[in-house]
Amino acid sequence: MSKAIPRIPAWQWPDGFAAPGEHLNVAILAAHGFADYQISIPVHIWRGLKPGPAVFITGALHGDEINGTGAIREIILNPNFELDSGTLVLVPVLNIPGFERHSRYLPDRRDLNRSFPGNDSGSMASRLAHIIFSEIIGRCDYGIDIHTAAVRRTNFPNVRADLSNPEVKRLANAFGAELLVDTIGPKGAMRREACESGCPTILLEAGEVWKVEPTVVEIALRGVRNVLQELGMVAGQPEKPAFRIVAKRTKWIRAESGGFLRFHASPGDLVEKDQLLATNTSLLGQEQSTIISPMDGVILGMTTLPSVAPGDPVCHVAKLRQPIERLERTVEALDDDTLHERLRADLGSNLLIDEPNEVD
Numbered sequence: 001m002s003k004a005i006p007r008i009p010a011w012q013w014p015d016g017f018a019a020p021g022e023h024l025n026v027a028i029l030a031a032h033g034f035a036d037y038q039i040s041i042p043v044h045i046w047r048g049l050k051p052g053p054a055v056f057i058t059g060a061l062h063g064d065e066i067n068g069t070g071a072i073r074e075i076i077l078n079p080n081f082e083l084d085s086g087t088l089v090l091v092p093v094l095n096i097p098g099f100e101r102h103s104r105y106l107p108d109r110r111d112l113n114r115s116f117p118g119n120d121s122g123s124m125a126s127r128l129a130h131i132i133f134s135e136i137i138g139r140c141d142y143g144i145d146i147h148t149a150a151v152r153r154t155n156f157p158n159v160r161a162d163l164s165n166p167e168v169k170r171l172a173n174a175f176g177a178e179l180l181v182d183t184i185g186p187k188g189a190m191r192r193e194a195c196e197s198g199c200p201t202i203l204l205e206a207g208e209v210w211k212v213e214p215t216v217v218e219i220a221l222r223g224v225r226n227v228l229q230e231l232g233m234v235a236g237q238p239e240k241p242a243f244r245i246v247a248k249r250t251k252w253i254r255a256e257s258g259g260f261l262r263f264h265a266s267p268g269d270l271v272e273k274d275q276l277l278a279t280n281t282s283l284l285g286q287e288q289s290t291i292i293s294p295m296d297g298v299i300l301g302m303t304t305l306p307s308v309a310p311g312d313p314v315c316h317v318a319k320l321r322q323p324i325e326r327l328e329r330t331v332e333a334l335d336d337d338t339l340h341e342r343l344r345a346d347l348g349s350n351l352l353i354d355e356p357n358e359v360d
């Protein structure tokens with residue numbers, strides 16, 4: 001179904017879209033509210049002087065995940081680059097009905113990011129997905145979609161990409177994140193359906209809901225600039241990361257009993273097999289259980305809420321495919337002011353993290 005949507009190069013868009021060198025704001029009519037008001041998606045189109053690819057950058061596909069919104073607004077309001085060629089299609093918020101409610105989901109309780117490519121006679125989610133797919137994705141040659149962890153969790157910045165697709169791999173490598181997770185994404189996810197329809201798309205997962213976190217915005221902007229440089233739309237060469245971890249397997253480590261956690265690791269930490277990640281104790285502090293890493297890995301994400309029930313996810317660990325010792329030496333040699341180290345410090349700053357030997 002998605003393959004039927006015609007792909008229109010941006011410089012051939014009909015009159016009314018941006019002329020070479022122009023910035024243009026447009027609103028895409030997306031839905032009607034319960035009281036018959038119109039719901040539009042604001043889109044900023046920035047066209048370079050020379051022909052080139054059209055690239056979408058989207059945020060808040062889950063309506064509460066607004067780190068991408070903050071990053072895209074920076075590109076619109078304070079771009080730190082000149083766009084030489086091609087077209088940027090900048091969408092700070094895709095899921096306007098969810099965003100209005102500070103919610104991941106649409107008012108019909110469906111997940112918009114499981115509803116692509118959608119259709120024009122389906123559910124509310126399916127209709128909105130169809131409009132986004134035909135009006136935005138179908139007009140673009142490449143895409144970057146920015147997400148955060150779900151509520152009460154945080155994610156260390158990682159790019160999700162189907163590395164079996166050479167053009168997706170090219171974008172993912174150029175983005176320059178230290179952590180790459182090689183996945184095609186769930187059925188109905190915008191990234192997966194965009195790739196299948198011929199628009200290579202990567203996804204950044206970073207930070208928490210309901211926040212615009214400065215270092216997360218910094219890595220998003222660095223990655224966007226790197227990708228645009230790779231595509232020849234912006235002058236300069238992409239910055240390379242200090243190291244790269246490509247993971248194929250990730251696992252949520254879960255609490256086995258109810259209790260209150262003391263954390264012993266932070267988002268972005270390298271962890272060894274059998275390393276203690278958290279201690280789960282009752283409210284009065286008696287030790288009940290420990291949470292251990294089952295493999296050498298890196299912490300992609302973790303809960304920010306210390307109270308847990310049996311089965312609650314605690315740490316999301318990506319399995320390493322390279323020896324951990326060498327990576328540990330590389331990370332130890334990083335200066336504290338590198339973006340990677342500042343991200344580790346920032347994302348762990350509001351979690352109480354003890355050394356394991358301090359546990360009673």
Ligand SMILES: [Zn+2]
Pocket residue numbers: 061062065147148
């Ligand atoms: Zn999301």
